[in-house]
Amino acid sequence: MGKKIYLTSEIGSVEKGIEFIRKALEEKKIPSKKITKTLLTAEEVLAKLVANATDKESQISVEVGGLLGNVEINFKGKGEPFSAIDIEKQYLFEQSGEDANIALRNLMDRVLGDHLEIKNSGGYNVISIKAKKSNYSGLVCTLIALFLGIFAGYLMKIYLPGELAKAISTNLFVPIYTIFMNALKMIVAPLVFCSIAASIAKFGDLKALGRIAVRIIAAYLCTSVIAICVGFFTYQMMPIGDPSMAAAVSEEAAASTLAKGEGVVISIKDTLVGIVPSDIITPFQKSDMLQIIFMAVLVGITVSAISRKYPLAQEALSILDALTAKITTGLVTYIPLIVFVSMAKMMISMNLGSLVNVALWVPVIYIGDLIMIVIYLLILGIFGGLNPLMFLSKYYPAMFSAFTLASSNAALPSSIRQCNALGVSQKVYSFSLPMGATINMDGSCISLMISSLFFAKIFNIPVTTGVILSLFIATMVLSVGSPGVPGGNLVCIALLAPQIGVPAEAISLIMGLYPIVGMMQTCANVTGDAVVTTIVAKHEKLLDVAKFNS
Missing domain, CATH: 1.10.3860.10 (Sodium:dicarboxylate symporter)
Known part of the structure; x- marks a missing residue:
C-alpha cells in the first residue's frame, strides 16, 4: 500500500505536497539525484493542478506507491485539462534566446523523458510520475x-x-x-x-x-x-x-x-x-x-x-x-x-x-x-x-x-x-x-x-x-x-x-x-x-x- 495525502487547491499547498513526496521517496531508498529530478517535475505538476483547478474548494490527492519494485507518484485533481507540453513550457524562459530554450528542452527531455503521464477524465486531471522503474x-x-x-x-x-x-x-x-x-x-x-x-x-x-x-x-x-x-x-x-x-x-x-x-x-x-x-x-x-x-x-x-x-x-x-x-x-x-x-x-x-x-x-x-x-x-x-x-x-x-x-x-x-x-x-x-x-x-x-x-x-x-x-x-x-x-x-x-x-x-x-x-x-x-x-x-x-x- 502507498502513502496518500489530500491537499487544498491553493498555491500554499504545493510546498506541503513536495515535502510529503520527499519523505516518501526517502523512505523507499530512492537515490538523492533521482529524488531531486522527481521533485522538480512534481512541483510543476502541483502548481499546474492548483492553477487549473475549477473549484478552489476541491482537493488534490497525492499518492506515492508501486508494485514489484516500481515507485510511482499519482496525482488527481479537478480542473481544466493540460498536457506534458504545458509542464515543459513552464521551464522555458519566455524572453530568453532560442539557444537557451533549446538547452532547456534537452534538459527537460532528460528529466521528464517517459516518466510523466497526464490524462483528463471526467473533469479530473490524473497524472503519474515514475520515480523508479524496477529491472525486475x-x-x-x-x-x-x-x-x-x-x-x-x-x-x-x-x-x-x-x-x-x-x-x-x-x-x-x-x-x-x-x-x-x-x-x-x-x-x-x-x-x-x-x-x-x-x-x-x-x-x-x-x-x-x-x-x-x-x-x-x-x-x-x-x-x-x-x-x-x-x-x-x-x-x-x-x-x-x-x-x-x-x-x-x-x-x-x-x-x-x-x-x-x-x-x-x-x-x-x-x-x-x-x-x-x-x-x-x-x-x-x-x-x-x-x-x-x-x-x-x-x-x-x-x-x-x-x-x-x-x-x-x-x-x-x-x-x-x-x-x-x-x-x-x-x-x-x-x-x-x-x-x-x-x-x-x-x-x-x-x-x-x-x-x-x-x-x-x-x-x-x-x-x-x-x-x-x-x-x-x-x-x-x-x-x-x-x-x-x-x-x-x-x-x-x-x-x-x-x-x-x-x-x-x-x-x-x-x-x-x-x-x-x-x-x-x-x-x-x-x-x-x-x-x-x-x-x-x-x-x-x-x-x-x-x-x-x-x-x-x-x-x-x-x-x-x-x-x-x-x-x-x-x-x-x-x-x-x-x-x-x-x-x-x-x-x-x-x-x-x-x-x-x-x-x-x-x-x-x-x-x-x-x-x-x-x-x-x-x-x-x-x-x-x-x-x-x-x-x-x-x-x-x-x-x-x-x-x-x-
Missing part, C-alpha cells in the same frame, strides 16, 4: 506469463476436445502472436539500419570505427568456432540416438520446412556475393540482415563524411534512430502477453508422444548451450578483466527475454537496454548488437552440430574425419548466412543433414520440440553478443567500468 518487474510479469501459458496450454491439450483446443489456438493465440511478430518484423529492419547508420555517422574517427568493426567480427567468428567444437564434444559425452527411430520419420510432416529451403545453397561465395543488394527495397521486404547491415554501414560512412557540410543529414539519422527505438520500446511492453500465447500455442500443437521419442535431444542441446554460456563468462573474465557475476546480475533480463521470445532480433531492444546498463558506450553496442543478431549464432551452431550427429547415429552414418570437416564448414557458413525464412534454423538443419548422407526428412523427428530448443539457443546467441560487445568496449576504452561494477 518486467521479468516477473514475463515469468508469470510463461508459466501461465504452459499451464493453460497443457490443460487445454489434456481436457478439451482436440478440435476445440486447436480452434482456440488457431483463432485466438495464433492471430495475436502473428500480429506481434509481424509488427516486430516491420520495425526490426529499420531499427537495425538506423541504429548502425546513426552510430557510424556519429563516429568522428572512421579509422577507430574500422578497428572496432574488425575486432567485433573476428571475435564473433572465434566464438562460433568454439561453439561448433562445444556442440561436437557435448554430443561425444552424450551420444544420443537410436536406429529404431528412423521408422518414425515423416516425409509429410517435413514437407513444409523442406519447401522453405528449396533453392538455398550452402556456399561461402554466394553468402559473400549476396551481402551486396541489387536494390534498396528488397532487403527490407525480406529482412535480409546482411544486406541491411551493408547498406547501413555505407550510409553511415557517407553521412559521417558529409556531416560538416550537411549537418542535418546526421541529425536526420539520429531522429530516425530515436523514432524506431521508441516504436520498438512500445512493442516490447506487450511481451508478457506474447509469451503467454506463444507458450499456450506451443503446448496445444506439440505432439506429446514425440517428447518420449526424442526426449534426450532437448537436454543435450541445453547442456551444450549452458557450457557455451560458461565459456563466455570465462572469456569475459580472462580477456576483459571483468567480473562475470556482475555481468550476469545486469544482463540476465536480456537473456530471459531472448529465452522467451526465441528470436535474437526480437530480443534486440532488451539487449541494447542491458548493455547500456552495463556501461557500454552506444558507439559500440548500437553497431555490435545488430551485427551479432545476424552473424553470431553460437547457440545455433551447437544445435546444428548436435542435431546432425544425432541424425547420423539414427541412420547409421559413419562419422569420419571428412564428415566432421564437412559439418564444421557447412555449420560455419549457415550460422553467418542462414536463410531469411520463418523457422530458419530448422531449415538449416534440413540443409545440413544431406551433407552427411542423412535424408532431409529426418527433421520431422524434432520439429515438434524445436521451439523449446530455439529458446535456449537464442539465449546463448544474445549472451555471446553482449560478452563480445563488452570486451571490445573495454579494450577501446568505451566501457564505463565504474557503472559496470556498480
